Amino acid sequence: MTRIAFILIFLLSKSAFCQTTFVVDNFSKDYLGKLYIADTTEVFSKGWVAVFDKKTKKQLIKISSDELTFTLHKGKVLANVKEMPYGEQSSILYKDFNFDGIKDFAIMDGQNSCYHGPSFQIYLATNNGFEQNPEFTELAQDYCGMFDIDYKTKTIRPMTKSGCCWHQYSNYKVKNNSPYPIKIVEEGLSPTGITWDMEEQNLIKGKMVISKYQIFEVEENKDKILLSFGFENKKKMHVCKTESILYYAFTDANDRIELLYNDTFKYSNGENTLSFTNHNTEYIIYEDKIIAKTPNNKYELKAVSNTKFGTLTKLKNLKIENVIN
Template sequence: MKERLLLLLGILPVLATAQLTYTITDFSTTYNATIKIEQGFENDAFKKGSFSIVNTTTAKQVLFIESDELIIETDNNTEEKINTISLPYDRQNFLIFQDFNFDGLEDVAFMDGRNSCYGGPSYQIYLQEHQTFVHSPEFTRLSYEYCGMFQIAEKTKTIHTMTKSGCCWHQFSEFKVQNNKPIAIKISEESMNPNGMLLDYVEKVRVNDQMVETKYSV
């Protein structure tokens, strides 16, 4: 499946004979990420190329994705003629390196476009397993079906999402991870009038294998 990658800001451009290479460093003591744009596609809106992650200790490539639709936006201050320009990990939104399933191993999310609600960023999620990364449709779905990237609560080992419709309906969901999949344990929905006054509140809580719903009216 072709992936659409969105890279915000310039990230270590290196000129090569056949392709333009960007590397993202300083996000892990174990891994580096690389984006390669094929020659002739450098100035296209959708660029042909690949995205990969390499273990810096073993030099082994642990994730590789090819795409005809890379979207790379560089910082205006980036000089692509310079071989090495370092940009700290915390100054870019393309790559997230974090433990999503609470197994003690850091996983990878990379922005593939703006496919969540109201044009918010969407991410492809890969879970780390046995020193490699495996795509998770279930975690990826969380970044598509809600507003932006989900939030991690490390103390409670829960995942939190939010979505909305217009000004007057909001939904907040809380998930636990079971068998490497996020399972909803609580969903809260609130409806308001245009002045922000709460009209209805619905709460769904997981009891065994079912969601039990309670409705409140104001």
């Protein structure tokens, strides 16, 4: 055998080995799927996904793609695997997407969702077979992978994000085979680095009503908190810092910020208190309470003892731009 002939045989055998058609037969007594991968040695490969009627052998759906992927489970490719939001997602999902009690198909068509994630074409079951639905397909293209489904509330929940610090979470209902939003929440880390800017849209009387607010998440800011405690009404107070700026955040029971202050503070070494003036109100922060003084009144807010975290004494050894000792 010549060297050229050997190379040709090797290349042909390698090509035959890399091209594989997997039978997907774990999801229905009526249908089976096939997944063709042109090169199984690649993470993403050209190929196609098809669905067949088991009795008639008729091909019902077929989608070709330049970027298909697969995962083997004991040598088999399975349908209906969906690990949100970045885990494995099967090339065939056979579930009820429009809540009519009949299962539909989501067929992978590539990696067109966020961060080069899997995207799908949605085919709804009808009296005339399965028909591609553009509205459902849009939800399976423009977000992060395949959307989540809550069958108890009959709600579809897609999500998307950009980088570490912007996320969008949506709730959709379905009417006449068309999904429509009832709630959209966007969150983005504010320039301070300690609060999240929130925009919430809720469907009220047929219109999406927008509300904006900020929240303070304790767990994310624990390494920045100098002192924090809560009150009987479930509201909370936090004194925290970035590298060089001190912040005071007063939040409601849902962590929504009612007052955020980062102008000039005064720290008393002798009394171990922190004070500042906002508009016509002076706030004096102790280790276990806040005293607020207006021109006409004085208010004292006592902390619930088991909610306290940290201490103001750290301020004795810190150099912070907006704190006067």
